[in-house]
Amino acid sequence: MLMSAARTSPEPGVAPAPADAVIDLRRASFGYGERPTVTDATLTVRRGEIVAVVGPNGSGKSTLMKGILGLNERTAGTLTLFGVPGDELRDRARLGYVPQRHTLSTSVRATAEEIVSTGRLPRIGWLGRLRATDRQIVARSLDVVGLADRAATEVSTLSGGQQRRVLIARALAGQPDVLIMDEPTAGVDAANQHVLADVLERLVERGVTMIIVTHELGALERLLTRIVVVDGGRIRFDGTPERYAAQRGAVHHDHDSHHHDDELRPHPSGVAVGPLDAPHDGSRR
Amino acid sequence: MIDLLSIDFMQRALIAALLVGTVAPMVGIFLVQRRLSLIGDGMGHVALAGVAIGLVTGVAPVWTALVAAVVAAVVIELLRTRGRTNGDVALAVIFYGGIAAGVVIISKSPDGTPANLMKYLFGSILTTTSSDLYLFAGLAVLIAATTWALRPRLFAVANDEEYARAVGIPVLPLNIVLAVLTATTVVVAMRVVGLLLISALMIVPNAASQLIARSFSGALRWAIAFGLVSSVGGVALSYPLNTPSGGTIVLLAVGLFIVTAMVATARTQLSRRRHDVAEAHAHEHGIECGHEAIPHGDHVDYVHDGHLHAAHESHYDEHGHEGPHSDPDGTADTAGTAGAADTAGTTTGTAR
Numbered sequence: 111m112l113m114s115a116a117r118t119s120p121e122p123g124v125a126p127a128p129a130d131a132v133i134d135l136r137r138a139s140f141g142y143g144e145r146p147t148v149t150d151a152t153l154t155v156r157r158g159e160i161v162a163v164v165g166p167n168g169s170g171k172s173t174l175m176k177g178i179l180g181l182n183e184r185t186a187g188t189l190t191l192f193g194v195p196g197d198e199l200r201d202r203a204r205l206g207y208v209p210q211r212h213t214l215s216t217s218v219r220a221t222a223e224e225i226v227s228t229g230r231l232p233r234i235g236w237l238g239r240l241r242a243t244d245r246q247i248v249a250r251s252l253d254v255v256g257l258a259d260r261a262a263t264e265v266s267t268l269s270g271g272q273q274r275r276v277l278i279a280r281a282l283a284g285q286p287d288v289l290i291m292d293e294p295t296a297g298v299d300a301a302n303q304h305v306l307a308d309v310l311e312r313l314v315e316r317g318v319t320m321i322i323v324t325h326e327l328g329a330l331e332r333l334l335t336r337i338v339v340v341d342g343g344r345i346r347f348d349g350t351p352e353r354y355a356a357q358r359g360a361v362h363h364d365h366d367s368h369h370h371d372d373e374l375r376p377h378p379s380g381v382a383v384g385p386l387d388a389p390h391d392g393s394r395r
Numbered sequence: 396m397i398d399l400l401s402i403d404f405m406q407r408a409l410i411a412a413l414l415v416g417t418v419a420p421m422v423g424i425f426l427v428q429r430r431l432s433l434i435g436d437g438m439g440h441v442a443l444a445g446v447a448i449g450l451v452t453g454v455a456p457v458w459t460a461l462v463a464a465v466v467a468a469v470v471i472e473l474l475r476t477r478g479r480t481n482g483d484v485a486l487a488v489i490f491y492g493g494i495a496a497g498v499v500i501i502s503k504s505p506d507g508t509p510a511n512l513m514k515y516l517f518g519s520i521l522t523t524t525s526s527d528l529y530l531f532a533g534l535a536v537l538i539a540a541t542t543w544a545l546r547p548r549l550f551a552v553a554n555d556e557e558y559a560r561a562v563g564i565p566v567l568p569l570n571i572v573l574a575v576l577t578a579t580t581v582v583v584a585m586r587v588v589g590l591l592l593i594s595a596l597m598i599v600p601n602a603a604s605q606l607i608a609r610s611f612s613g614a615l616r617w618a619i620a621f622g623l624v625s626s627v628g629g630v631a632l633s634y635p636l637n638t639p640s641g642g643t644i645v646l647l648a649v650g651l652f653i654v655t656a657m658v659a660t661a662r663t664q665l666s667r668r669r670h671d672v673a674e675a676h677a678h679e680h681g682i683e684c685g686h687e688a689i690p691h692g693d694h695v696d697y698v699h700d701g702h703l704h705a706a707h708e709s710h711y712d713e714h715g716h717e718g719p720h721s722d723p724d725g726t727a728d729t730a731g732t733a734g735a736a737d738t739a740g741t742t743t744g745t746a747r
Contacts, residue, residue, distance in 0.1 A: 163656050180559060181560060181561055201563070202562050202563030204561045207561040207562065209557055216428075216432050216554065218424060218605060219605055219611060219613070220550075220554065220611040220612070224610060224611050224612070226556075227547070228551035228555075231548060232562045232563055236548075237544050246619060259694070259695055260706050260708040262610070263707075264708075280558070284562060317624065
């Protein structure tokens with residue numbers, strides 16, 4: 111375990127962040143109150159990367175993301191966003207956030223377009239209203255997620271997967287430099303998972319930098335450039351999908367390799383098994 | 396002479412009702428959205444303490460009520476944000492402390508009669524003076540302008556506070572502004588509706604509008620319409636009926652809610668009957684889906700194995716077969732009436 115930690119986390123304070131780093135964490139701890147939920151996280155995400163953050167439920171994936179977004183307390187370490195200290199970033203909308211929501215629970219009626227428009231707000235003046243160009247961007251965002259013909263539909267009547275895509279469109283409307291998605295595929299039916307994967311693929315084609323928190327790689331796997339495994343509040347693995355697959359393969363090959371087993375698969379079903387994880391078994395529509 | 400006088404105070408009361416009927420639902424929709432429907436009621440309780448202090452000290456009660464309600468609003472919002480202490484209990488302490496202080500202090504004032512207390516609690520059209528009216532008009536314009544200007548951001552914060560914080564929208568300041576707007580609305584409405592009933596005029600028109608609206612902006616327009624009908628109608632009725640204006644206004648609003656609920660239910664059942672949903676449909680139509688898209692009135696039909704599918708809510712509606720619809724000269728092809736002339740068995744789904 112020690113060996114792995116030394117290998118996977120770069121020595122903090124030694125190498126400066128690369129020039130194209132959008133997110134740079136050095137030995138950062140995040141949490142609420144005194145007890146951090148994520149400790150000693152060192153992670154650099156460069157422009158154009160598609161990073162999956164995987165790990166079992168409660169491993170600290172979401173806490174790590176919220177830490178990057180400034181939604182919880184950083185108790186140690188440094189956070190650099192687009193080359194400036196995280197606290198000093200004024201233009202927060204450069205980070206596009208797709209929160210984990212099972213439903214878009216609205217206590218009042220609102221159309222998909224109205225929800226997506228809120229994503230445009232950071233880009234317009236305080237007393238300003240959406241202008242023609244802003245409306246176009248909102249419309250295009252809905253189009254990218256395949257909901258152009260449902261712009262005027264009341265969101266609570268949409269399916270779970272469609273609501274999830276409304277949230278992605280909301281983040282896109284702010285024209286972010288990086289998109290942070292928390293479990294975009296969780297609790298979404300098979301047909302909609304497929305649509306979601308297509309949507310993400312479209313974003314990859316557009317060169318959007320993405321960090322996707324998920325506990326099921328599945329259809330996303332082909333899009334990824336990098337996989338980060340979080341467990342027990344620590345980053346346990348950080349590397350290419352190939353290396354991830356190789357190490358996971360080794361685990362399956364040699365059951366006595368308990369070191370790796372502990373690191374990569376702390377809970378037998380936790381890391382990477384989900385409905386999307388078996389694209390060949392024909393059960394996926 | 397008496398007629399003139401009556402016309403005079405009726406005029407003032409009607410103008411006050413017009414102001415209140417407009418601004419109360421405007422502010423109220425955000426309270427409904429944040430699930431804080433009862434907060435206005437609590438602020439009314441605290442405003443009573445302000446009124447009492449005004450009556451005892453000889454300051455205009457409207458001003459003291461305004462100060463008390465605004466201070467309470469800010470304290471409440473800060474308590475809610477802290478969250479660690481039991482916010483709910485803290486609110487109860489403030490609210491009941493407010494009304495209790497109001498009742499006790501008012502009994503010490505020179506004109507602290509039960510009748511006087513009733514006027515403030517339940518509203519009385521006789522109490523609106525013309526200097527009050529100027530103040531109310533000023534405050535109402537301020538409330539309406541602020542709410543209108545901040546509407547997109549108030550909506551964003553109430554819709555998803557965490558997201559708003561992540562993208563840098565100032566959540567706490569906006570919530571405090573909303574609380575102050577609520578407190579100010581309570582004071583503006585105090586004379587006409589009464590402190591115990593003002594919350595109803597913020598919430599009930601919105602409850603009714605939520606039953607029929609399909610968008611936030613639509614809901615807001617309906618709520619203001621319901622609010623205006625109830626407040627102006629209630630004041631107008633309370634004079635010939637000789638009833639307290641506040642109660643009359645709120646009963647009218649509740650009546651409108653019930654009628655709206657019945658209409659909405661009837662309409663849903665009617666449309667369900669004439670509404671064909673396409674078979675279980677895993678495919679999502681779109682620009683790139685390969686199915687021919689035919690613009691049709693206010694929606695787009697996709698030709699799917701000879702059937703016309705149109706997006707409706709989370710599913711696709713069956714809009715019949717390709718034949719009759721693809722006729723570009725179809726006489727029924729105007730938005731809103733598209734479905735009425737459709738062949739039997741098709742639906743007006745998106746056109747409703």
